[in-house]
Amino acid sequence: MNTQIDSRISESLIRVRYAETDAMGIVHHSAYIPWFEVGRSDWMREAGLPYSAFQEMGYYLTVVEIGARYLRPCFYDELVTVRTQIGEVKSRSIRIDYEVINANGVTLVTGFTQHVCITHDGRPTRLPEILERLLNGGE
Amino acid sequence: MNTQIDSRISESLIRVRYAETDAMGIVHHSAYIPWFEVGRSDWMREAGLPYSAFQEMGYYLTVVEIGARYLRPCFYDELVTVRTQIGEVKSRSIRIDYEVINANGVTLVTGFTQHVCITHDGRPTRLPEILERLLNGGE
Amino acid sequence: MNTQIDSRISESLIRVRYAETDAMGIVHHSAYIPWFEVGRSDWMREAGLPYSAFQEMGYYLTVVEIGARYLRPCFYDELVTVRTQIGEVKSRSIRIDYEVINANGVTLVTGFTQHVCITHDGRPTRLPEILERLLNGGE
Amino acid sequence: MNTQIDSRISESLIRVRYAETDAMGIVHHSAYIPWFEVGRSDWMREAGLPYSAFQEMGYYLTVVEIGARYLRPCFYDELVTVRTQIGEVKSRSIRIDYEVINANGVTLVTGFTQHVCITHDGRPTRLPEILERLLNGGE
Numbered sequence: 077m078n079t080q081i082d083s084r085i086s087e088s089l090i091r092v093r094y095a096e097t098d099a100m101g102i103v104h105h106s107a108y109i110p111w112f113e114v115g116r117s118d119w120m121r122e123a124g125l126p127y128s129a130f131q132e133m134g135y136y137l138t139v140v141e142i143g144a145r146y147l148r149p150c151f152y153d154e155l156v157t158v159r160t161q162i163g164e165v166k167s168r169s170i171r172i173d174y175e176v177i178n179a180n181g182v183t184l185v186t187g188f189t190q191h192v193c194i195t196h197d198g199r200p201t202r203l204p205e206i207l208e209r210l211l212n213g214g215e
Numbered sequence: 216m217n218t219q220i221d222s223r224i225s226e227s228l229i230r231v232r233y234a235e236t237d238a239m240g241i242v243h244h245s246a247y248i249p250w251f252e253v254g255r256s257d258w259m260r261e262a263g264l265p266y267s268a269f270q271e272m273g274y275y276l277t278v279v280e281i282g283a284r285y286l287r288p289c290f291y292d293e294l295v296t297v298r299t300q301i302g303e304v305k306s307r308s309i310r311i312d313y314e315v316i317n318a319n320g321v322t323l324v325t326g327f328t329q330h331v332c333i334t335h336d337g338r339p340t341r342l343p344e345i346l347e348r349l350l351n352g353g354e
Numbered sequence: 355m356n357t358q359i360d361s362r363i364s365e366s367l368i369r370v371r372y373a374e375t376d377a378m379g380i381v382h383h384s385a386y387i388p389w390f391e392v393g394r395s396d397w398m399r400e401a402g403l404p405y406s407a408f409q410e411m412g413y414y415l416t417v418v419e420i421g422a423r424y425l426r427p428c429f430y431d432e433l434v435t436v437r438t439q440i441g442e443v444k445s446r447s448i449r450i451d452y453e454v455i456n457a458n459g460v461t462l463v464t465g466f467t468q469h470v471c472i473t474h475d476g477r478p479t480r481l482p483e484i485l486e487r488l489l490n491g492g493e
Numbered sequence: 494m495n496t497q498i499d500s501r502i503s504e505s506l507i508r509v510r511y512a513e514t515d516a517m518g519i520v521h522h523s524a525y526i527p528w529f530e531v532g533r534s535d536w537m538r539e540a541g542l543p544y545s546a547f548q549e550m551g552y553y554l555t556v557v558e559i560g561a562r563y564l565r566p567c568f569y570d571e572l573v574t575v576r577t578q579i580g581e582v583k584s585r586s587i588r589i590d591y592e593v594i595n596a597n598g599v600t601l602v603t604g605f606t607q608h609v610c611i612t613h614d615g616r617p618t619r620l621p622e623i624l625e626r627l628l629n630g631g632e
Binding site for chain 3: 091093094095096109110113114117121126127128151152153
């Protein structure tokens with residue numbers, strides 16, 4: 077049931093690192109993927125279940141698909157925000173949506189990641205109840 | 216006209232670096248994106264137009280979209296192959312398709328990148344004739 | 355004259371990204387090098403001369419040497435601080451010193467970078483007066 | 494006893510990736526550190542003890558110090574060679590030396606890494622005999 081997905085948007089502030097730029101003088105397209113990860117990490121911490129704690133319970137949310145659209149470039153030292161929101165929750169998978177905006181609120185990049193829940197030995201499993209409840213917006 | 220796209224597949228051999236792994240013990244999902252770039256770089260060099268030469272002519276093939284599906288994990292020191300093929304050629308854009316396979320020929324990851332051609336001052340432009348001809352399989 | 359180096363220490367807060375970990379389960383040793391860069395970037399911005407502005411004046415502070423000592427490991431999601439301080443200022447070069455500490459103030463990594471000033475065409479040059487004054491603690 | 498260190502130099506061929514460049518148009522200084530890792534990985538594999546096999550025996554060669562000197566820049570698509578050699582072997586630590594040269598044999602970067610041997614639970618240990626013998630040139 078997707079009827080009650082937590083619609084909360086977390087906002088992660090990121091200062092562009094020089095190491096993230098490339099010879100075109102802009103942020104390399106691969107550098108946004110770890111930013112998405114920062115986004116969902118912050119989302120979960122703010123929801124009360126840090127991903128590190130989730131891992132310690134014996135689970136991973138492994139990435140099975142990603143996608144990103146690059147609308148405008150981004151430069152060294154800019155301060156950007158990653159807006160992260162749960163897109164879809166199924167019994168065994170989650171889609172998370174991202175939007176990277178600059179200081180003027182202009183969208184630079186949008187993207188998503190699709191995750192399945194696995195145990196530490198690599199077997200797919202239902203989303204544990206604690207996570208499901210959280211993604212569905214609490215109690 | 217897409218009628219004559221060059222169907223050549225280039226193969227790029229990549230030895231997995233320790234720095235590309237993460238705390239799950241596998242290659243981090245973001246690390247494949249530079250591998251795709253290695254793939255299209257090799258494709259162009261083999262086609263007779265290294266991307267560095269294309270850049271010197273005043274053009275970039277900027278990335279406007281990427282997508283990747285992760286089917287199986289990949290580990291430190293594995294020898295994988297990126298198979299790269301032109302997916303679609305339009306007057307102003309190109310889609311390139313990738314498949315990462317392991318030493319046994321098993322598919323680990325598939326993906327694509329969508330590019331538009333821009334000049335060094337950032338303006339979109341038609342694919343230059345030299346590139347169009349090459350992508351359409353020569354003469 | 356090194357007599358008046360600005361002894362100010364800037365502090366940069368960094369949340370460890372999953373992408374920065376490796377298969378040992380800790381932050382990969384190469385990941386600290388961009389953190390040092392974040393450190394000096396913040397130092398300069400706080401001093402009133404963002405490196406991006408310095409670049410626009412036609413200069414780079416290119417890296418000619420780095421060194422780092424790894425005392426204790428660092429983990430995903432930890433909140434660490436990079437403490438950055440000017441180590442030495444000569445007419446054509448600067449050494450910057452770094453210390454990465456965890457939330458309890460324990461030192462994890464120390465390091466330095468040595469820079470020379472070059473113009474955009476790659477020629478070494480004296481530190482411009484605006485930078486020299488700043489590194490020497492203003493007037 | 495350092496009297497018999499294996500003086501063999503392994504050579505690792507590396508094609509510079511676009512993702513490894515930065516807004517100065519050259520390879521970012523942090524990108525060489527994973528290249529050093531490629532170098533020692535190849536050295537060990539060629540010596541008959543892949544690091545992955547060493548890890549499976551229950552050991553890590555953790556990095557406790559690195560240093561690098563940057564003599565000349567390196568550009569996208571260049572083909573460089575990392576020359577790797579054992580520098581010093583002590584009962585509990587190893588220093589490995591690196592030299593990155595371009596296609597004309599010109600030295601671009603030199604560096605070293607210092608390692609101590611630890612078990613998977615993080616405790617320092619003597620270099621296991623199999624490794625010591627190998628580093629001392631085996632028989």
